[in-house]
Structure formats: structure tokens, C-alpha cells
Amino acid sequence: MRPSRYNFREAEPRWQKSWDEAKTFATRTDDPRPKYYVLEMFPYPSGRIHMGHVRNYAMGDVVARYRRAKGHAVLHPMGWDAFGMPAENAAMEKKSHPATWTYQNIATMKAQLKSMGLSLDWAREFATCDPSYYRHQQAMFLDFLSGGLVARKTSKVNWDPVDQTVLANEQVIDGRGWRSGALVEQRELTQWFLKISDYSDELLSALDSLPRWPEKVRLMQANWIGRSEGLMVRWALDAATVPAGETELEIYTTRPDTLFGASFMAIAADHPLAKSASAKNAELAAFCEECRRMGTSQAVLDTAEKRGFDTGIRAIHPLVPGKTVPVYVANFILMDYGTGAIFGCPAHDQRDHDFATKYDLPIIPVVRAADLTDDVANAAFRREDPPVTEDGILFNSGFLDGLNVADAKEAVARKLETASLDNRPVGTRKVNYRLRDWGISRQRYWGCPIPIIHCEACGTVPVPKKDLPVKLPDDVTFDVPGNPLDRHPTWKHVNCPQCGLKARRETDTMDTFVDSSWYFARFTDPFNESEPTTLSAIQKWLPVDQYIGGIEHAILHLLYSRFFTRAMTKTGHATLSEPFDGLFTQGMVVHETYKNADGAWVPPADIRIETVEGERRAVEIASGQPVSIGAIEKMSKSKKNVVDPDDIIASYGADTARWFMLSDSPPERDVIWTEDGVQGASRFLQKVWRLVGDAVALPTGDSGQLHPVTKAAHKAILAVGEDVERLRFNRCVAHIHELSNALAEALASPDATKNADQIKAATRILVQLFAPMMPHLAEECWTELGGEGFVADAAWPVGDASLIVEDQLLLPVQVNGRKRADVSVPAEADNATVEALVLADASVQAALGGKPVRKVIVVPKRIVNIVV
RNA sequence: GCCCCUGUGGCGGAAUUGGUAGACGCGACCGACUCAAAAUCGGUUUCCGCAAGGAGUGCUGGUUCGAUUCCGGCCAGGGGCACCA
Numbered sequence: 001m002r003p004s005r006y007n008f009r010e011a012e013p014r015w016q017k018s019w020d021e022a023k024t025f026a027t028r029t030d031d032p033r034p035k036y037y038v039l040e041m042f043p044y045p046s047g048r049i050h051m052g053h054v055r056n057y058a059m060g061d062v063v064a065r066y067r068r069a070k071g072h073a074v075l076h077p078m079g080w081d082a083f084g085m086p087a088e089n090a091a092m093e094k095k096s097h098p099a100t101w102t103y104q105n106i107a108t109m110k111a112q113l114k115s116m117g118l119s120l121d122w123a124r125e126f127a128t129c130d131p132s133y134y135r136h137q138q139a140m141f142l143d144f145l146s147g148g149l150v151a152r153k154t155s156k157v158n159w160d161p162v163d164q165t166v167l168a169n170e171q172v173i174d175g176r177g178w179r180s181g182a183l184v185e186q187r188e189l190t191q192w193f194l195k196i197s198d199y200s201d202e203l204l205s206a207l208d209s210l211p212r213w214p215e216k217v218r219l220m221q222a223n224w225i226g227r228s229e230g231l232m233v234r235w236a237l238d239a240a241t242v243p244a245g246e247t248e249l250e251i252y253t254t255r256p257d258t259l260f261g262a263s264f265m266a267i268a269a270d271h272p273l274a275k276s277a278s279a280k281n282a283e284l285a286a287f288c289e290e291c292r293r294m295g296t297s298q299a300v301l302d303t304a305e306k307r308g309f310d311t312g313i314r315a316i317h318p319l320v321p322g323k324t325v326p327v328y329v330a331n332f333i334l335m336d337y338g339t340g341a342i343f344g345c346p347a348h349d350q351r352d353h354d355f356a357t358k359y360d361l362p363i364i365p366v367v368r369a370a371d372l373t374d375d376v377a378n379a380a381f382r383r384e385d386p387p388v389t390e391d392g393i394l395f396n397s398g399f400l401d402g403l404n405v406a407d408a409k410e411a412v413a414r415k416l417e418t419a420s421l422d423n424r425p426v427g428t429r430k431v432n433y434r435l436r437d438w439g440i441s442r443q444r445y446w447g448c449p450i451p452i453i454h455c456e457a458c459g460t461v462p463v464p465k466k467d468l469p470v471k472l473p474d475d476v477t478f479d480v481p482g483n484p485l486d487r488h489p490t491w492k493h494v495n496c497p498q499c500g501l502k503a504r505r506e507t508d509t510m511d512t513f514v515d516s517s518w519y520f521a522r523f524t525d526p527f528n529e530s531e532p533t534t535l536s537a538i539q540k541w542l543p544v545d546q547y548i549g550g551i552e553h554a555i556l557h558l559l560y561s562r563f564f565t566r567a568m569t570k571t572g573h574a575t576l577s578e579p580f581d582g583l584f585t586q587g588m589v590v591h592e593t594y595k596n597a598d599g600a601w602v603p604p605a606d607i608r609i610e611t612v613e614g615e616r617r618a619v620e621i622a623s624g625q626p627v628s629i630g631a632i633e634k635m636s637k638s639k640k641n642v643v644d645p646d647d648i649i650a651s652y653g654a655d656t657a658r659w660f661m662l663s664d665s666p667p668e669r670d671v672i673w674t675e676d677g678v679q680g681a682s683r684f685l686q687k688v689w690r691l692v693g694d695a696v697a698l699p700t701g702d703s704g705q706l707h708p709v710t711k712a713a714h715k716a717i718l719a720v721g722e723d724v725e726r727l728r729f730n731r732c733v734a735h736i737h738e739l740s741n742a743l744a745e746a747l748a749s750p751d752a753t754k755n756a757d758q759i760k761a762a763t764r765i766l767v768q769l770f771a772p773m774m775p776h777l778a779e780e781c782w783t784e785l786g787g788e789g790f791v792a793d794a795a796w797p798v799g800d801a802s803l804i805v806e807d808q809l810l811l812p813v814q815v816n817g818r819k820r821a822d823v824s825v826p827a828e829a830d831n832a833t834v835e836a837l838v839l840a841d842a843s844v845q846a847a848l849g850g851k852p853v854r855k856v857i858v859v860p861k862r863i864v865n866i867v868v
Numbered sequence: 869g870c871c872c873c874u875g876u877g878g879c880g881g882a883a884u885u886g887g888u889a890g891a892c893g894c895g896a897c898c899g900a901c902u903c904a905a906a907a908u909c910g911g912u913u914u915c916c917g918c919a920a921g922g923a924g925u926g927c928u929g930g931u932u933c934g935a936u937u938c939c940g941g942c943c944a945g946g947g948g949c950a951c952c953a
Contacts, residue, residue: 005907219872220948228952253953266953306951332951342953350869351951389869434952554948664880664893672880676894683907684893690908734882734892741892748909812888817934819888857933863887867933 002784006689008653012776016117024792025119029525029537031073037541038064038076039520041549041557045080045105045127049112051589051635051661051673052550054645058658058773059586059667059729060548061118065772066724068119069796075541077523078113078120080106080127083134084512087446092478098446099474102129112646116654117775119792124526128515129446133522135469136532137514138451142462143571144194151193152460155336155439159187164482165443166191186292191441192450192508196563200225200433202577203562212582214668217554224555226434230254231413232339233427235265238314238324243276248421249315249327252338252432256416257408260397261345261366263356265315266308266330268340274329277311284309284329291331306355307331318416318426319398330355338432346387353387367392367405374401438560440511443483445476447509455496455503464497470505483507516557517564520544520579533573542574543581546727551585558583584727587670589661591641593630594618601640602627605647609675632672643673655774656682662729662773685777688740688770692781694747695763698756707755710803712742713762717799720769729773736770760785765797813844814865820847823864831858838864 019025040060043053064076080102087098094101106127113120126133144150158167162180166189196203204225207218234250249265267274269291278285287309308328317323325343332351333340346356347365356363367388368377374395394400399415400408416427441450449470451463463470473491476484485491485507496503518532525537549557561579568574594602607618607627618627635642648657660681665671716739723731743766746752746759764785771778771791782791806827811834813821821843825834835856838844844866851868858864 216873216947223871223949226949226952230953251953255953330951332953334952337952344953349953351953354951432952434949551947666881669874669881674880674894677880680894686907730881731892737892810888814888814934817932822888855933857887859887859934862884863934865887865933 002693004690005686006777006780008655008685008776011780012115012117012654015776015779016114018779019117019119019790019792022790024790025076025121026123027073027075027077027121029540033071033073035541036064036067036072036074036546037524037544038067038074038546039523039544039548040078041547041553042079042081042516042519043109044084044086045082045102045109046086047105047108049109049645051643051645053113054116054657055589055661055667055671056548056550056586057113057116057118058661059584059727060546061116061658061775062662062724062729062732062772063546063548063727064119065775065792066721066796068792069768069772069794071795074119075523076118076120077124077526078118078122079125079519079523080109080129081512081516081519082106082127082129083447083509083515085444085446088444088478091446095478097474097476099129102127102446115646115649116658119775124523126519126522126526128448128512128519131469131471132529133519134448134515136522137448137510137518138463138468138470139465140518140532140568140571140573141510141514142451142465143573144567145462147567147571149195149198149567149570151195151437152190153193153437154188154190155193156186157189157191157439159185159189161185162481166441189441191439192452193437193439194514194563194567196438196560197433197435199563199566200227200435201431202566203435203559204433206562206578210578210581210583213580214583214585217551217558217583217585220554221559224435224559228254228432228434230338230430230432231256231409231416231427232430233259233318233343233416234421234424235315235318235343236421237327238316241312241314243273243279243313246273246276246313249273249341250339251341251343252430253343255345255348255409256412256427257394257397257400257403257405258345258348258366259317259319259343259412260394260400261347261364262317262325262343263346263362263364264325264344264352264359265327266333266342266344266355267311267327268333268335269329269331270335271329271333271340273313273327273341274311277313277329281311284311288329291329306351306358308355308359310359318419318421319412326361328355328359336436337434348387348389350387350389357383364396366394366397366400368395369393370404438511438513438563440514441508442511443486443507444509445472445478445484447512448515449485449509450506452506453494453496453503454506455499455501457501458496458498458503460506461496461498461503467497485509513556513560514564517560518568520547520561521565521568521574531573533568535575538574538576542576543579546582546584547580548584548586550588554585584667586667587665588634589673590632590670591635591643591673592632593639593641594627595630596620596623596627597625601638603640604643604675634670635673648678652678652682653685653776655777656685659685659733659770659774663733664730666730667727684737684740685774687744688766688777688781691740691743691747692763692767692784695743695760696784698747698753698759701754701756702758703751703754705755706803707746707758709742709746709755709762710758712739713765714799714801714803715739716769717765717797718801718804721796721799724772732769732773736766736773739766739769767791768794768797809861811838811861812863813838813841813847814863815844815847816867817865820844827861831860834858834860834864838866 038060040056064074068074082102087102090101091098160167160180160182162182204222204227207222230253232250232252234248236248237246269288274288278288308330311327313327314324315327344352346352346363348367363383365381370393391405394403394408400411413429417425419426451470453461455461473488492505492507494503494505521533524541525534528534565574565579566577594607596602602620606621608621610617618629620627660678716735719735720732743762767778767781778791808824809827810822810824812819813823823838823841825837835858853866853868855867
């Protein structure tokens with residue numbers, strides 16, 4: 001006897017087991033069908049999956065299952081981004097080991113993912129903390145090193161003096177360490193860098209080759225790379241004012257057109273000229289030291305005033321004979337951008353204006369509004385006027401007078417390129433990038449060890465590949481701050497592989513972004529034990545056809561992966577440059593927040609929503625006390641507005657959770673999790689269950705007439721297919737609702753029996769259309785309908801467009817742009833016929849009210865507009 | 869400060885990219901079934917109006933036979949970058 005309600009508790013685990021046993025979702029490397037690689041950003045094993053994961057993996061699973069049905073060999077793997085600080089923090093708090101904590105979390109989360117019924121090939125699973133994964137990463141690091149893609153440099157870093165570690169910029173909040181709360185210091189450390197800046201230009205220009213990426217992400221990456229075109233200009237220094245050995249100062253500018261407005265030069269405290277000038281000037285040396293100590297965190301920068309110190313050096317203007325300007329050391333000049341030196345033009349730059357005001361330097365306007373004359377502009381100018389940064393007409397600028405900004409830039413570049421100082425050009429065009437090399441050294445335990453040995457005699461020596469992996473030692477302690485690797489009694493003491501003398505292992509580990517920069521490539525053949533990748537597998541499966549994840553990775557992870565793929569290709573580990581052909585960034589899962597009278601956050605599970613006199617109210621279930629309803633925000637533990645996927649799957653089932661996640665909200669936008677919404681999804685699931693039961697119960701019968709339900713089914717096939725391919729899952733859901741409504745109508749009609757065959761065929765189509773979204777229910781219904789094997793293995797139905805075509809069209813008719821009537825016309829009628837039919841229509845004539853027709857516009861199959 | 873995105877019913881959102889604004893769902897209301905409730909089924913639901921009709925996609929101007937869609941200005945919300953020369 002068929003139960004009246006679908007029992008997901010019994011059915012879901014049963015189907016998951018059946019798929020497992022049949023190896024339905026195992027990917028075969030020798031599968032000859034066209035490939036399709038679907039990948040969702042792999043999770044960090046933080047403990048439990050959250051609703052964001054459910055949304056992400058539900059979307060990816062729809063794509064994977066749809067592509068399987070369309071006849072692709074689908075690669076849809078899953079793994080774990082398993083290194084990182086939370087494991088060490090947990091180890092400190094719970095006195096356990098990061099590995100224990102991590103692998104336990106993986107076990108828990110894997111079981112949770114399995115309960116979602118995802119079509120994953122679990123045979124390819126790995127965690128980045130497995131030595132079998134990171135050994136290959138170490139091998140690639142060595143190849144990158146010999147390929148010239150790695151540099152060891154000294155740079156300023158954020159240093160947390162309490163936790164004794166380097167912090168990423170994202171981990172510095174208001175100038176303090178995010179964990180310790182200690183004021184972050186700037187420290188010079190020697191670190192390992194990957195030379196991503198060698199690829200600045202290519203990473204930027206190749207963005208144009210990624211049409212299937214969101215425009216927003218490409219734009220964010222372009223801004224991050226930050227290309228600017230400008231001019232390097234060498235200024236001679238007044239010999240009477242310079243320290244011995246200094247003769248010139250080279251600056252970088254994007255506004256060479258404003259050179260005539262120069263009133264000072266400013267150099268960074270770390271600039272070589274600042275250092276040589278400091279040698280004989282104690283006051284200047286002290287100022288430079290102060291600048292260096294100043295942090296570069298947001299909080300410091302926002303409040304710090306612009307300060308400078310006159311070095312006494314005078315620079316000779318390259319275009320104005322006899323003019324010199326003072327050279328300052330200034331605290332707002334960065335050594336690592338451009339040349340670490342600028343010329344200041346206070347009239348056309350806010351910072352320069354602030355500086356000139358403070359030190360009472362000249363302000364010379366050189367760009368004026370086009371509708372003024374030079375005299376009017378000069379007469380109207382006041383020192384306190386805000387700097388003019390818009391385009392305009394050059395004045396007070398010698399040979400540039402009368403030109404616009406763009407032309408003036410070009411004119412200056414031409415002139416200075418040919419001018420010479422010490423037999424070299426004064427000016428050189430130069431493209432600069434904001435993108436810096438990627439510092440990957442972390443003073444952390446739970447990361448991939450950098451396979452280097454430091455030898456007093458031989459310098460930095462790579463660990464021989466035969467000695468890989470450099471494995472993390474297990475016996476470490478977390479009771480004191482700092483890097484456990486560094487204080488481990490034996491681990492770092494090794495002999496130099498070159499000279500055999502006593503040497504020291506590198507105790508820094510790699511940034512965890514390195515781990516995630518190539519996992520997608522490893523998935524193509526995780527079984528290869530001797531090499532990171534298998535080129536034939538790379539060629540077969542990459543690029544990833546559809547990558548899905550959060551927008552928070554728009555820059556770092558995606559940019560690093562694009563760089564890494566190029567680096568892998570350069571070192572023979574890959575054969576392409578762009579890893580992700582299609583990228584989709586999904587929105588967050590958000591929920592209402594609740595606060596009780598004491599101001600404490602209350603989780604949604606502890607409250608009940610009631611409607612009193614048309615007003616929504618929340619009440620705490622345990623106490624019966626009213627709770628205030630707050631803003632809708634991203635689910636977060638701190639605000640307790642979280643809904644546990646386990647609870648939802650237990651009370652509604654995975655299919656309901658998946659269906660709700662895909663309904664209503666467009667996938668790129670945030671989705672608001674509501675109890676009403678989940679119940680609606682659950683109701684639809686049961687409705688489908690009843691419809692299928694009713695259809696199965698029908699005897700066979702065919703009226704021989706095309707039934708509307710067949711039209712509806714074929715319309716839905718075409719619409720759902722198109723919308724899945726464009727990842728518009730909310731529209732897919734709407735189309736499926738429409739088909740189910742048509743089916744319900746057909747089943748309720750008295751002539752259902754006469755049309756049983758068409759109704760059953762339409763039901764079967766319905767099941768196939770929602771199968772990627774609610775796979776368990778679909779299998780259950782498929783079996784009832786007598787389908788062969790799994791619906792997961794069935795071919796996607798073919799939509800017949802000819803069945804949808806109507807022979808009569810109901811054309812809307814507008815009069816002066818306002819809809820007045822609908823007129824039925826033959827679908828194939830030409831414009832003249834349509835016009836005649838429309839004008840003959842009684843309701844149209846009534847709407848015209850006898851006014852003369854001036855013009856009739858017929859848009860075929862769309863609309864008719866009559867102008868009177 | 870610079871760059872970008874988004875504003876449509878009570879709510880989430882559709883609208884074939886210049887052609888019937890409000891698909892589909894949620895909520896609400898009315899009705900049927902029931903002793904009753906739940907579930908289910910039928911109906912109503914942009915606003916004003918009894919109706920005929922009129923207004924309506926943040927505001928405002930424009931282009932067009934026709935604008936949610938294109939262009940200009942403004943307002944609001946959100947995001948990215950930021951002493952980057």
C-alpha cells in the first residue's frame with residue numbers, strides 16, 4: 001500500500017546506499033563522452049557544515065546531475081582545505097592535536113554531506129593536510145624555485161608580539177591582532193615569496209578571456225592588480241646641496257602634465273637618498289626612524305597627519321630652467337610603489353595640497369576649467385581652493401598651454417624621452433602595478449612545511465626530492481605562543497644535503513592559500529603517487545567548466561589559483577593558463593536575528609513566531625517571554641541566527657532543504673532562510689508525491705488529441721534546460737511549479753482517464769526535470785512510474801519545440817501605448833493581415849472611438865500598437 | 869576619496885534584453901471538506917474606485933509608436949579598493 005505521505009526518512013538513506021553500491025557517481029578516466037568538470041569550493045573542516053555549504057553544494061549538484069543526464073562524463077569531486085590557524089587555536093584551547101581535531105571534523109562533515117545526497121566521486125577525496133597531498137606541493141615549490149618563480153626577500157610584515165607570529169592583513173583589525181588583541185608591530189622579516197607580480201600584466205589582460213566569470217569579480221581583480229600608466233622622470237640634484245655620491249632623483253608620476261605645478265619632491269623614509277642624507281643629519285635620521293615605526297594599518301593611516309622633513313637637498317626642474325624645488329622625506333610615501341619618490345603638485349592632488357598647506361609651499365594651478373581664460377583662472381585662484389583633479393586646459397605651463405590633460409601628458413612624455421641627462425633620457429614611459437609578490441611564509445605549525453634547509457656554508461638549500469615529504473612532527477606542544485616547529489627539540493636540526501655539515505630546517509610553513517591554489521588540478525588524478533599531476537588527466541579534465549563558491553574569494557583564492565596554474569604550466573605540471581572557465585559566486589544565507597529583554601541573542605530554534613492582530617511577533621518558547629525581531633543578517637554564531645543543516649535534514653529531509661535553497665532567490669543574491677519557506681518546499685514535495693501516485697493509478701488510454709499537459713511538459717523541458725545552463729535555479733523551480741500545476745489540473749479533469757498516456761508521460765518528464773534538485777524523491781517516483789534503473793542515469797528528456805507552437809495567437813493591442821484589447825490572429829499571418837484583423841476587431845474600434853488612425857506598428861508575434 | 873552594483877505588490881522575486889508589468893512561490897483573506905483542528909482542494913490578493921476608468925517599476929528630465937529595460941541629473945542601500953603618486 002502506497003503511503004499518503006512521502007517518507008523521506010526511510011527513502012533518502014536507502015537511495016544514497018543504492019547509488020553508493022552501484023558506484024553511480026564514480027568518474028572513469030577512460031569515459032569517452034565529452035567531459036564536464038563541476039567544482040564547488042572545498043570546505044574548511046571547521047566542525048560542522050552550515051547552510052552556506054548546503055546552498056553551495058546543492059547548486060553544484062544540480063549542475064553535475066544535469067550534465068550527467070545530458071550525456072557528459074562528469075567530474076564532481078570533494079576534499080578538504082584542512083590546514084590553518086583554527087586547528088591550532090582549537091589545539092590550544094582543548095589541549096588536543098590539530099590533526100586529531102581536523103580529521104574528526106572531516107569525519108563529521110563528510111557524514112553530513114553524504115546525508116545531502118550529493119553526486120560526488122568520493123574516491124577522489126583528499127585533505128590538504130595529508131602528507132600524500134602536501135608532499136607534491138613541496139615538490140612543486142622546489143620546481144617553482146628552480147624555475148625562477150620563488151624569491152627570498154626582506155619585507156615589512158604585521159607582527160603580533162603576543163602570539164609571536166606574522167599576521168595577514170585580514171587578521172589585523174583596527175591595528176590589533178585579531179586573536180591576541182595586541183597592538184600589531186611592523187617588522188622586517190626575511191620571507192619566501194612567489195613571484196606573482198611577474199604575471200601582473202598577463203593576469204590582468206587574460207581577464208578578457210573569461211567571459212563566463214562575473215563582471216564584478218573580473219573588475220575586482222583588475223582593481224587589485226591596479227595597472228597605471230605613467231612616466232619615470234629623472235631630476236638632477238643641485239650639487240651644492242647633495243650628500244656625496246648623489247646626483248639625481250628619479251620619480252614616478254601618472255600626471256606628468258602637471259610638472260609645471262611642481263613645488264616640492266617627497267621621498268620615502270627608506271629611500272636611498274633619505275638614508276645618505278641622514279648620515280650627516282641626526283634630526284633627519286630620527287624622523288626617518290619614526291616614519292619606519294609608524295604602522296601601515298588602516299587605523300594608523302586614517303588618523304596620521306601628513307608630515308615631512310626638509311632634507312635641504314634641492315632638485316632642478318627638468319622643464320623650467322633655473323627652477324629648483326626642495327626635497328622632503330615624507331611619511332606618506334611608500335618605498336615599494338614606483339620609485340619611492342614623487343614630485344608634489346599641490347594644486348591638483350589632495351595629499352600634495354595637504355602637505356603644501358602644512359609646510360607653506362607654493363601652490364601653482366596648471367589646469368583650468370575649459371570655459372575660463374588663463375587670466376580669469378589666475379585671478380580667481382586661492383591657495384585654499386580644493387585641488388582640481390578633473391580634465392581641463394593646461395595653463396601656466398609653457399609649451400603645454402592650451403592642451404587638454406591627455407594631450408599634455410603625451411607632449412611631456414615626448415619631450416622628456418628625447419631630453420637627456422648624463423646621456424640617458426630624462427623621461428621613460430612606465431607601466432606600474434599595485435600587485436605585490438605573494439609572501440607565503442607563516443610562523444605556524446599547522447601548514448605545509450617549506451622544504452628548505454639553511455646552511456651556514458651553502459646558504460638556502462632545497463630539500464632533495466627523494467627526501468620529500470618534509471613531514472610535520474607529531475610531538476608538538478601549544479602551551480606557549482610562537483611556532484611549535486621552531487622550538488621543537490630535534491625537528492629543525494638536520495645535516496646540509498650539499499656539504500653534510502650541521503644545518504637548520506626552515507621552520508616556516510606555507511600560507512594555506514597555497515594549498516587551495518592547485519587542489520582542483522590534483523582532483524583530476526589524486527591517485528598519482530609519484531607526481532603532483534598527470535598531464536593526460538590535466539588535459540582531459542581542465543579547465544574546470546563550472547566553479548561555484550562565495551564572493552569572498554573573488555580576489556585572493558581565485559587570483560592565486562590563476563597564477564599557480566601558469567606557474568605549474570611553466571614548470572611542466574600543467575598545460576593551460578586559466579583554471580576556471582566558468583565561475584559563479586553565490587550569495588549568502590541570511591536569517592532574522594532575535595534578542596530577548598536582557599539584550600542577549602536568541603537562536604531561531606528557541607523561538608516561536610506568532611501573528612497577533614496582523615503583526616508578526618516572536619516569543620521565546622521556554623520562558624514565554626516576547627523577543628524582539630532584529631535585522632536580517634548573515635548566519636553567524638555570534639548572533640546565534642543559525643539554522644543547523646542536520647536539524648533541517650532530520651525534520652524535513654535533504655530534498656526539501658535543497659529545493660528551498662534553490663527556490664525564490666536568484667543564486668547570486670542572498671537567500672533569507674525562513675520557516676515558512678521550508679514548509680512551502682516541503683508541501684511541494686508532498687504534492688508531487690500525490691500527483692505521481694494519482695498518475696500511476698490511471699489506467700492506460702489515449703484520446704489521440706494533443707493534450708495541454710504535453711505542451712506544458714515540453715515547454716518545461718526547454719525552459720528548465722536553458723535555465724539550469726545559466727544557473728538560474730529560481731526560474732527552474734518556477735517552471736517546475738508550472739508543470740506540476742498543469743499536471744494537477746489534468747489529473748483533476750473528468751477526462752483524465754482518456755488522456756492517461758499523455759499524463760503519465762508528462763509526469764515522467766516532471767520527475768526528470770526536478771531530479772537534479774530533489775534526487776531522492778525523483779528516484780522514488782521514477783521507480784513507481786516504471787522507469788528503468790536510476791533516474792540519475794536516465795538521459796535528459798528532449799523537448800519538442802513544435803509541440804509548443806500555437807496556431808492562433810492572442811495579440812495584445814495598444815492604442816497610444818496603452819493596452820486596450822486582445823485580438824486572436826493566425827500565428828503565421830503577415831503584418832498586413834494582422835493589421836486588417838486588428839482594425840476590424842470590435843473592441844479595438846471601440847477603443848479608437850472614431851479617431852483617425854495615424855500609424856499601426858505590428859511587432860510579429862508580440863504586440864500591435866495603434867497611434868491615433 | 870576612487871571604482872562598481874542594486875532599487876519592481878505585504879514579502880522573495882519574474883518580465884523572452886525596447887513590446888501585455890507583477891510569472892512562480894511565501895504570507896494574508898474568503899469558501900469547501902471536518903464535531904473540531906491539521907492536511908488537502910477552490911477562490912481573492914499592486915494601489916485608488918461600487919463601477920466605468922485611472923495611476924503605477926526610488927525621484928526627476930529625455931529618446932521612442934512604445935521604457936522596469938536606453939541616456940542625463942538626483943536620492944537611498946550595498947560592495948570592492950585606498951596615503952598606489
